[in-house]
Amino acid sequence: MVAGRSRPAGNYGLNVHRPIADQTDRGGLRPGTTSIRPAPEGPPPPPRKRSFDWRAAFVPGLISSASIIIVFGGLYWLITSAEQWPRIKAQFFNLDHMIAAAPRVAQGFLTNLQVWLIALACIGVWALVLAVLRSLRGPVFAPLRLLVVLYIDIFRGLPALLLVILFGFGIPALNIPGLPNSGLFWGGVAMVLSYSAYVAEIYRSGIDAVHEGQRAAARSLGLSEWQTLIYAILPQALRNVLPALMNIVVALQKDVALLSVIGVRDAVREAQIYTATTFNYSALVVAALLFLLATVPMARLADWVNRRDRARRLQMAD
Amino acid sequence: MSDITIRGLTKYFGDRLVLDRVDLDVDKHEVVCLIGASGSGKSTLLRCINRLVEPDHGQITLGGLSITDPRFGRTGLQQRVGIVFQSYNLFPHLSVLENLTLAPLKVQKMARPQAKARAHEVLSLFSMERFTAAYPEQLSGGQQQRVAIARALMTQPDVLLLDEVTAALDPELVGEVLKIIHDLKQRGLTMVIVTHEMGFARDVADRVCFLSEGRIVEEDAPARLFSAPQHPATQTFLSRLIASGRV
Numbered sequence A: 001m002v003a004g005r006s007r008p009a010g011n012y013g014l015n016v017h018r019p020i021a022d023q024t025d026r027g028g029l030r031p032g033t034t035s036i037r038p039a040p041e042g043p044p045p046p047p048r049k050r051s052f053d054w055r056a057a058f059v060p061g062l063i064s065s066a067s068i069i070i071v072f073g074g075l076y077w078l079i080t081s082a083e084q085w086p087r088i089k090a091q092f093f094n095l096d097h098m099i100a101a102a103p104r105v106a107q108g109f110l111t112n113l114q115v116w117l118i119a120l121a122c123i124g125v126w127a128l129v130l131a132v133l134r135s136l137r138g139p140v141f142a143p144l145r146l147l148v149v150l151y152i153d154i155f156r157g158l159p160a161l162l163l164v165i166l167f168g169f170g171i172p173a174l175n176i177p178g179l180p181n182s183g184l185f186w187g188g189v190a191m192v193l194s195y196s197a198y199v200a201e202i203y204r205s206g207i208d209a210v211h212e213g214q215r216a217a218a219r220s221l222g223l224s225e226w227q228t229l230i231y232a233i234l235p236q237a238l239r240n241v242l243p244a245l246m247n248i249v250v251a252l253q254k255d256v257a258l259l260s261v262i263g264v265r266d267a268v269r270e271a272q273i274y275t276a277t278t279f280n281y282s283a284l285v286v287a288a289l290l291f292l293l294a295t296v297p298m299a300r301l302a303d304w305v306n307r308r309d310r311a312r313r314l315q316m317a318d
Numbered sequence B: 001m002s003d004i005t006i007r008g009l010t011k012y013f014g015d016r017l018v019l020d021r022v023d024l025d026v027d028k029h030e031v032v033c034l035i036g037a038s039g040s041g042k043s044t045l046l047r048c049i050n051r052l053v054e055p056d057h058g059q060i061t062l063g064g065l066s067i068t069d070p071r072f073g074r075t076g077l078q079q080r081v082g083i084v085f086q087s088y089n090l091f092p093h094l095s096v097l098e099n100l101t102l103a104p105l106k107v108q109k110m111a112r113p114q115a116k117a118r119a120h121e122v123l124s125l126f127s128m129e130r131f132t133a134a135y136p137e138q139l140s141g142g143q144q145q146r147v148a149i150a151r152a153l154m155t156q157p158d159v160l161l162l163d164e165v166t167a168a169l170d171p172e173l174v175g176e177v178l179k180i181i182h183d184l185k186q187r188g189l190t191m192v193i194v195t196h197e198m199g200f201a202r203d204v205a206d207r208v209c210f211l212s213e214g215r216i217v218e219e220d221a222p223a224r225l226f227s228a229p230q231h232p233a234t235q236t237f238l239s240r241l242i243a244s245g246r247v
Helices: A054-080 A085-092 A095-135 A139-157 A160-174 A183-209 A212-220 A225-262 A267-278 A282-314 B042-049 B074-080 B096-106 B112-125 B141-153 B171-186 B198-204 B222-227 B232-243
Strands: B002-013 B016-027 B031-035 B057-062 B081-084 B159-163 B190-194 B207-212 B215-220
Touching: A085 A282, A095 A139, A095 A183, A095 A225, A095 A267, A095 A282, A139 A183, A160 A183, A160 A225, A183 A225, A212 A225, A225 A267, A225 A282, A225 B096, A267 A282, B002 B042, B002 B190, B016 B042, B016 B057, B016 B190, B016 B215, B031 B042, B031 B198, B042 B057, B042 B081, B042 B159, B042 B190, B074 B081, B081 B141, B096 B112, B096 B141, B112 B141, B141 B159, B141 B171, B171 B190, B171 B198, B198 B222, B207 B222, B207 B232, B215 B222, B215 B232
Parallel strands: B031 B190, B031 B207, B081 B159, B159 B190
Antiparallel strands: B002 B016, B002 B057, B207 B215
């Protein structure tokens, strides 16, 4: 505890142990007199440490596991006893088909992961550039600010799917020499452009949330506008928006599947191809499981980052 | 020769006149307190001296150099003038040591060992050397304000500006900060102080300036200004404070 904030020891003047003799005067203080209360004999003892309580430790756990088993068991029974269940199972959860499709779907999923990681890096940097340009002060930067605002309005206002199709089919069709011709590349570009608009706004909210006094302090120490941004504002801004950014990371992981519409052989595309030849949808369920396998741990990681951030804010020194 | 000379300083915020042709001289080693009701322009005047606020008209010279001259580099100015704010404004993501060494390292391009040594030296003046590794949020308000003052002193400024540095502190923590300001006065630092602590102003100031509606309407030695104010605005202000038990 910090010295200045520690609470005073003792019983806060509530004279619990006031000697009996002192309490004889039930009339209270006569006006005009002062009372110097005698020192109490000592504070009351601390509460007794509880011995380990087996019941308190296990009963809630037992009740919750029992109720979970009952609810989910009930659901399982309800679903599997439905008349249509065998057909559903054959169509979506056919183990043979799942195993047969798994290698190619997994292969496609590797593409998803690659696009996801590369796009993340590009979005992180490009969105930061946008946010910084937008937060620059001074009339000289007005055209830059306007450009960024336009950019964000346009790319946030358009469906990502439309952008993916526009870039992924449109630009390769131009056949411009010197530019890459792959749909995967341009589809990825579309994702980066679209997501950056959102992330730039997240960054900007983080920058705006940094108190104005921080800028004043940095400037009065002689830091340039640029140094103020790098050393004082951005570190705090990024910390402010980390939880929101983690959400974007998870969302992007799934949205990479949009590239399947322009023929990129990602997990969804591979599963579709398999489905088209076998008329069985189990391959898509395999892809679904792979996505969950990747996003659920990410979501837990996001929670953990959040919690750690809160703990850090509440942390007190010794 | 006076250290700070202010002539005809005028500042508008939009259409509102905040500073109206202010003249002020501060001598070397002098401590000047600015008092007045909120909105009277005290803080703006202070912030003009280190150009956090750019005045619209008027000149400020510092040790004979005109700082209102746009050709005068900001960095040179910040090295000569330190400022401490009411809300400390320490960088929360940096430790105490990093808070202190940031400007010397990045602006003055001091070598890291020297900057660290200087930081320890300044902190030990304020008996804060135990807290070099702590982060601002781990410190009490009074400790944070002491670090903020230490940070402002890192570049050995000629002038220290203090903007209501005790206003955000719990009453029992005010004393430790005021004591430091006393110490700094003993060391001969030139200071301009905006304060609501009249007792402290009377105690530490060589001269007290009373501002009203953007003008310095009265300035005098504290003993005289507090006991026999001449200007009606000063009289009203002080009698109100006395009535509310603040003096």
